[in-house]
Amino acid sequence: MRMLRSVAAVAVMAAAVAGCSGGSNDSAKPAGGFKISPDTPAAKGNVPSVTWSLYAEPQTLDYLYAWDFPINTVLANVCEQFLRTTPDMKIEPGLAASYTNPDPLTWVYELRPGVTFHDGTPMTSADAVASLKRHMDPELASAWGTAFRNVASIDATGPLQVTIRLNKPDALLNSLLAASPGTVESAASIAKAGKDYGNPQGGVNCTGPYSLDKWTAGDSIVLAKNPNYWDPKLAPKNDRFKFVFIQDPAARVNALLSGSVDGGYTVPSNAYGRLLNSPQGKLYFGPGTGAYLLGVTNMQGPMGDPRTRQALSMAIDRPGLIKAAAGGYATDAKSLLPITAWGLAPDRAQGYYATLPPIGQDLAAARKLVTESGAANRKIVLATSVLAPEISVSSTAIQAAGKSIGLDIELKTVTPDAYTALFTDPEARKGIDLVVTNGYTNTPDPLEFYESFVTGAFANYGNYSNPEYDKLYDQAAATADAGARSDLTAKLQEIAARDLVSIPLFEQPSNLFMNKRITGATVSSAALYWPWAATVGAAG
Amino acid sequence: MSTLRIDREAADGAIVRRPGFGLLRALRQGPLFAGAAAVLVLLVLIAVFAPLIAPYDPDAVDLTATLAGSSSEHLLGADQSGRDILSRVIHGARTGLLGPLLVVGISTFLGIAIGVAAAWRGGWIDAMLSRSMDLIFAFPGMLVAILFVAVFGSGLTAPVIAMSVAYTPYVGRLVRSIAGQEKARPYIESYRVQGWSGWTICVRHLIPNITPTVLAQSAINFGYALMDLAALSYLGFGVQPPDSDWGSMINEGQAALLQDAMLPSFAPGLCIVVAVVAFGIVGEGIADRVAKRER
Numbered sequence A: 001m002r003m004l005r006s007v008a009a010v011a012v013m014a015a016a017v018a019g020c021s022g023g024s025n026d027s028a029k030p031a032g033g034f035k036i037s038p039d040t041p042a043a044k045g046n047v048p049s050v051t052w053s054l055y056a057e058p059q060t061l062d063y064l065y066a067w068d069f070p071i072n073t074v075l076a077n078v079c080e081q082f083l084r085t086t087p088d089m090k091i092e093p094g095l096a097a098s099y100t101n102p103d104p105l106t107w108v109y110e111l112r113p114g115v116t117f118h119d120g121t122p123m124t125s126a127d128a129v130a131s132l133k134r135h136m137d138p139e140l141a142s143a144w145g146t147a148f149r150n151v152a153s154i155d156a157t158g159p160l161q162v163t164i165r166l167n168k169p170d171a172l173l174n175s176l177l178a179a180s181p182g183t184v185e186s187a188a189s190i191a192k193a194g195k196d197y198g199n200p201q202g203g204v205n206c207t208g209p210y211s212l213d214k215w216t217a218g219d220s221i222v223l224a225k226n227p228n229y230w231d232p233k234l235a236p237k238n239d240r241f242k243f244v245f246i247q248d249p250a251a252r253v254n255a256l257l258s259g260s261v262d263g264g265y266t267v268p269s270n271a272y273g274r275l276l277n278s279p280q281g282k283l284y285f286g287p288g289t290g291a292y293l294l295g296v297t298n299m300q301g302p303m304g305d306p307r308t309r310q311a312l313s314m315a316i317d318r319p320g321l322i323k324a325a326a327g328g329y330a331t332d333a334k335s336l337l338p339i340t341a342w343g344l345a346p347d348r349a350q351g352y353y354a355t356l357p358p359i360g361q362d363l364a365a366a367r368k369l370v371t372e373s374g375a376a377n378r379k380i381v382l383a384t385s386v387l388a389p390e391i392s393v394s395s396t397a398i399q400a401a402g403k404s405i406g407l408d409i410e411l412k413t414v415t416p417d418a419y420t421a422l423f424t425d426p427e428a429r430k431g432i433d434l435v436v437t438n439g440y441t442n443t444p445d446p447l448e449f450y451e452s453f454v455t456g457a458f459a460n461y462g463n464y465s466n467p468e469y470d471k472l473y474d475q476a477a478a479t480a481d482a483g484a485r486s487d488l489t490a491k492l493q494e495i496a497a498r499d500l501v502s503i504p505l506f507e508q509p510s511n512l513f514m515n516k517r518i519t520g521a522t523v524s525s526a527a528l529y530w531p532w533a534a535t536v537g538a539a540g
Numbered sequence B: 001m002s003t004l005r006i007d008r009e010a011a012d013g014a015i016v017r018r019p020g021f022g023l024l025r026a027l028r029q030g031p032l033f034a035g036a037a038a039v040l041v042l043l044v045l046i047a048v049f050a051p052l053i054a055p056y057d058p059d060a061v062d063l064t065a066t067l068a069g070s071s072s073e074h075l076l077g078a079d080q081s082g083r084d085i086l087s088r089v090i091h092g093a094r095t096g097l098l099g100p101l102l103v104v105g106i107s108t109f110l111g112i113a114i115g116v117a118a119a120w121r122g123g124w125i126d127a128m129l130s131r132s133m134d135l136i137f138a139f140p141g142m143l144v145a146i147l148f149v150a151v152f153g154s155g156l157t158a159p160v161i162a163m164s165v166a167y168t169p170y171v172g173r174l175v176r177s178i179a180g181q182e183k184a185r186p187y188i189e190s191y192r193v194q195g196w197s198g199w200t201i202c203v204r205h206l207i208p209n210i211t212p213t214v215l216a217q218s219a220i221n222f223g224y225a226l227m228d229l230a231a232l233s234y235l236g237f238g239v240q241p242p243d244s245d246w247g248s249m250i251n252e253g254q255a256a257l258l259q260d261a262m263l264p265s266f267a268p269g270l271c272i273v274v275a276v277v278a279f280g281i282v283g284e285g286i287a288d289r290v291a292k293r294e295r
Helices: A013-020 A069-075 A126-136 A171-176 A187-196 A249-258 A270-278 A306-314 A316-327 A346-354 A363-373 A389-404 A416-421 A447-453 A467-477 A482-499 B023-027 B031-048 B085-121 B123-137 B143-151 B157-183 B185-194 B199-234 B246-257 B265-294
Strands: A002-005 A047-054 A083-085 A092-093 A096-103 A106-111 A151-158 A161-166 A208-216 A220-225 A238-245 A263-265 A281-286 A290-298 A379-382 A408-413 A434-441 A502-507 A510-516
Touching: A047 A069, A047 A083, A047 A161, A047 A249, A069 A238, A092 A096, A096 A270, A106 A126, A106 B085, A106 B265, A126 A151, A126 A161, A126 A187, A151 A316, A161 A346, A171 A467, A208 A363, A238 B123, A249 A263, A249 A270, A263 B185, A270 A281, A270 A389, A281 A434, A281 B031, A290 A306, A306 A363, A306 A389, A306 A502, A316 A502, A379 A389, A389 A408, A389 A434, A434 A447, A447 A482, B031 B085, B085 B123, B085 B199, B085 B246, B085 B265, B123 B157, B143 B157, B143 B199, B157 B199, B185 B199, B199 B246
Parallel strands: A047 A238, A047 A263, A379 A408, A379 A434
Antiparallel strands: A002 A434, A083 A092, A096 A106, A106 A161, A151 A161, A208 A220, A220 A238, A263 A510, A281 A510, A290 A434, A290 A502
């Protein structure tokens, strides 16, 4: 499933990542001049506690709604999934030690024995089934509900065996079990907490290397080390991990520089210079799985005409945008996803990318297209926010680009919260034609992202509909072989690029700052699901 | 002007016309007052002639000049989108002054109407209007403005209406107080004895006589309103980008502080400070002058 985000963060790095050979562990120094690596130096010892900054407080810790940075950054260390996404963007066994696919419509998962929840109760297949079935409850309105649309049944076919039967082949579901859809929570805790599940009162009870110790609304979330964690490789190197919520970017940067917090993901791009030159710690860049995009949220308006989208795309000064909005720490985006997002078939990704048409600036051709589409006298509303310079500066530049080719683009500034709501609430999108956002995939399977443009998909914000695309998606989803599925996904990518269902802007690496006291967190976008906090320990 | 008053200097019984506020008299208020008045005149001229004096289109984006420092091309540098800061500051004077002007204009009009009605009629009308003003006082102006923006949408209109409502009681209370004192003066009684209607007396005599005091308060309010509206724009509730506005420019510019670029936020901030201080000095100066006259 594709996620569009209002945050200034997760990110990407296409050309940079090209040098990184798609998901390898090797560091790379791309043309942009900044080093990309999914890893930071391993911790040399334990530390008693770590304080970490989050740019916003999670609205909930219920995994049903875990599809944004703050919640995923926390939950990655508390709750686990059937499968795991590793820092180098591979899928490996998680709570499910193995799985089989005896026929295209059946997936059988063998859960790991001896795993206990934070309250000490053993994990069973009944817990796993109850956890997965919550996504299918329309009353709960899971953000991941569409992942289960082809599911006929989910059954506990043994004490530690779960069998998922499908109405039609859907290999993507298996990939998504390495993301929020595959989360396993204690069924008893879910029932006990009721409507309070996932909030500061009800909390969560999972199997991860940390348990939720204390959530002080508006202030912090404290995690405590799980002494009974099943995976010795990821036994926490710290006893207490505290997340503090610092919304203001300048305050967050100052907190990092002053040492009042030890580290943080998604630092604002306009602070790169200060953080890179700081003797207090180190700023790391890692491979991301997404790109900044100009999302079309209304295909029924002027932007519904592909010629208008093409014209606007041709009017955008991307190199200028990279300099102004990303401080130079980004690269041109040719597609909606960077090469690093193709963890499923990293060796083929470069080839897929090469077939895409180039994106360049051509104002004369763009003006001609605007004349042909008749969009010149129609107002186009672009939502923007001060949430991040990547959003606000890009919006201003896009408005200016539109003006230069005769498009009347009006900026509508909304609060950060309202901006986030654009991606969850169709009502909030009413009257909005465009939005600058960060799109990315949660798993190494890029089909998850391209599912967003299928007719009726949750994240199909503009209601794009193309029977050719839908048919191809169904074909890809039904293909279990990773290579063959990648080839079909590449065709979806070509259609998305041709139709400009979203307009690519630039690819930005993920980032992480840690002070000199600690080290060990991954810089990869996999931190959304990988228990990264467990590896954070003493730097010296 | 038909308003007459027996001045201390005219204690010999001669009836003299109440003095107005000529430019020369204003300048005699002191160098600080004169300087502040000059600043305000300059700001007004800048606002009026902004399109003529701004070196660039304030909305013109030049991504190659992002966060450019001061130079002959951009005297105050360029912001993150490469827009000329000087041009935006100059154009920002328009919204920076227009908003408070509307707020002060509306609140002064409503405040005079409510205050005079309360003072003139007294009784239950006075009680009702006074309690209504107390009620409005209970709600912070910014909160009311944010509420209005939530209902009517962001931009200049909703904050101006909200701030006008919020500022009206300040003027209304003052007017009620001084109108009550003025009503007790003999000349008002003499007009009543002559059979003039209350409406005529108020419009033609009472209100003109209290106007200098109200204007002094309004000048001070102008500075406060400017600050409030800039704060709303800073918070994203007021003038919307890309329109130039000092408050929203500070908001946009503060991100550049992390890149050691001060001017995008400092320049509009300085404009707000200068304008607010100037209006404050002028308002206080007028108030002092009124007080001296009253003595």
